[in-house]
Amino acid sequence: MITIKHSKGTMTFPVTPPGLGLSGGDKKTETHDGIRGRTYSFITATGLKTFSLASHFPGTKRTYQTGKFVLPNTLDSTLRRVQAKQEVVTLAITDTKQTMRCRVLSYRSWQDKPKQGRSAKQADLEFEVTFEEYAYPKISKLKKKGKGSSTRPKSSKKSSSKSTSKKPKKYVVKRNDSLTVIAQRLKVNWRTLYNRNKKTIGKNPNRLYPGMVLYYG
Structure with a gap:
């Protein structure tokens, strides 16, 4: 089962795709010196994990789908909103016991002709989505210099002020x-x-x- 936890709740992908695309993960960082004795390490996008899947949202309740039936347009709107707002979501894949904080890097959907005996509202909605890992910057204190390099400032009225x-x-x-x-x-x-x-x-x-x-x- 694949789910994403977003700002308005949890979305479950009704159909688990036969193949899951996971790539990247060789995190590279850029370190910048800050003020107040701190350094900031930012993870560059080239080293982040990406997770891709292609499947469909069933137009009607199916025996093979996961969770309760939700209209394809509702699921489609949720992913489009998350992508538009660049919202950070929690992606969980229960089969692999993997959880990842990420954003929607790309998303597209299309609807094929409905099968015979079904209306346009009952047609499946095909989609492709790629998630990109999201990482917060790491903040660490600068190492203190050795005893020989540090000197105590002279006491004066200016320093006290x-x-x-x-x-x-x-x-x-x-x-x-x-x-x-x-x-x-x-x-x-x-x-x-x-x-x-x-x-x-x-x-x-x-x-x-x-x-x-x-x-x-």
Whole structure:
């Protein structure tokens, strides 16, 4: 049995295809230095797993299908919505005991002529879908330098004034966040927020990842 858990519930594929296509998995990472002594490791798309299947949604209840009967158009609409919103879903394949967080990379469907004695509403809906693994960025602290390379700062009035100064506020990026949305939420200018965190975000202000820490205030 193959299912996907999405934001509005769980969808079960009624017909398990004879063959399942699983490829990739040689994860490659890009590491970027951030602020506050942290590094960010992003998994590139070339190393992510992809899972493809081709089957059909029965137009009527069949003895060989899994779960209760659901209209093909309903299942088709669910996959199109998940793909359009680039929603992260949980794909589960019970036969192989495999679970994977992924997005719909590609999806297409078409309807053949209904068999004799059936109406157009009862025709099967053929489809092909490919899922791509989704991975959150890994955040790790930078290693501390050796004892010989670190020196204690000299005590002075300036240093004491800095220590008592107000610390900047931080915001942890959530799923589906954008820089504009965050700026409106924090009541700051998005460009000011971007310039403040340019080393963390990078050259593309639209490239945000869940778990990324932004500073403001």
